[in-house]
Amino acid sequence: MTYANDMLADTALASDLRVTVMRLARRLRNQRADTSLSLGQIAALGTLDRHGPLTPGELAAHERVQPPSMTRILATLEAAGLVTRRAHDTDGRQVWLEVSATGKAMLRDDRRRRDAWLAQRMRDLPAEDLEVLRQAAAVLDKLAASG
Amino acid sequence: MTYANDMLADTALASDLRVTVMRLARRLRNQRADTSLSLGQIAALGTLDRHGPLTPGELAAHERVQPPSMTRILATLEAAGLVTRRAHDTDGRQVWLEVSATGKAMLRDDRRRRDAWLAQRMRDLPAEDLEVLRQAAAVLDKLAASG
């Protein structure tokens, strides 16, 4: 196959890559820790952990859900002791949400299990494949961030 | 942590790669053609297209949903003229499902749009990055298929 910077070839590669990425993502998704939390709940918890204290409205915007949906998600997370709320400094209508120590531990555990699954499979790869993955991680990141 | 150094490095790479793959998959997923079909409906149609004539039960097993859920999905796909059914040869209880010409055209269009989005972004990458992606596609495929 002589690819060069041929547009047709790029489209074929894009097609292959898309199918491959989606397939691997499906495997990784199914590998989630067997907690009682839903995917949306885990996602909200993760976002709150990464982006520091947020108000319910900000968190809803981040997760691309409507405020009432976030209210429900938060009710579950608070009942499980994973998220705490504290008063806003200046605005009595708003609230600040934070991930509790329990919540942080849960996220760490969730990530650890997912990483372990992938790392286990990577151990079966030859060294040159690992080198390819190292370089690919950066390039895939560019793609995900672009546009 | 009593990991060997290379094992630690692999775990870190696994973590990076997992986050990256999931992020790109999310972008690709959101890039779907703006049809009235849901993700589950598109997935069922695609599976039926790839794996030839299937019975509702077989298709449900493939998609990891329960038979009643598949019944509902099929009702929508048939109403839209994307799937047809025909009598089983020997077993009167079973039915064979097939993707109609309209359904095949819809799938082609859906794939074309997704490929176009990714290919467009790949055009902004330097040649050496494309070479990395070419090699990575094969390696990622191994990972997705393993275990």
Next chain:
DNA sequence: TATTGTTATACTCTATAACTATA
């Protein structure tokens, strides 16, 4: 009696609309 597929019904998740409290 077992199996394939459908219908009946319930649960989860998310949405829009209406409400309460602060600004």
Next chain:
DNA sequence: TATAGTTATAGAGTATAACAATA
């Protein structure tokens, strides 16, 4: 009046349980 968050209610989507037709 406008905004942040919650409560009320409705619409997808999938599940289990019960049922009809066939093996």
